[in-house]
Amino acid sequence: MRCNCQRATVQAITDRGGHYxxxxxxxxxxxxxxxxxxxxKDIPSLAISxxxxxxxxxxxxxxATALAHGIGFPGAV
Structure with a gap:
């Protein structure tokens, strides 16, 4: 059985207008x-520790980056 726990959590976050x-x-x-x-390599770093x-x-x-067509994961745009 495949667990989609991350997908379900992310879907709940994005359904409420949140980010992750x-x-x-x-x-x-x-x-x-x-x-x-x-x-x-073309995307600047926001933070380095x-x-x-x-x-x-x-x-x-x-x-972080915005995607024109997403990557097949809820809210990943």
Whole structure:
């Protein structure tokens, strides 16, 4: 059985006029492939955070973009 928990949650948010930010993981391979194909190098970063700890360094970058035709996910425009 396939769980569409993220889709149901996002649909509830957008039905009420809200916005969302989600992490797309490997358990959503089609969505991940469509998002990965976007021209990210041409999109400016909105925020960057860097942390070091436990023997590693992490960099997190936030980018957002509007889509002309969506990517097949509720509210992703």
């Amino acid at each position: 930010i989600l992490t797309i993981k490997n358990n959503q391979p089609n969505l991940r492939r469509r998002v990965k194909a976007l021209p990210w 860097r942390e070091a700890g436990h023997g590693r360094r992490e960099t997190r970058t936030l980018k």
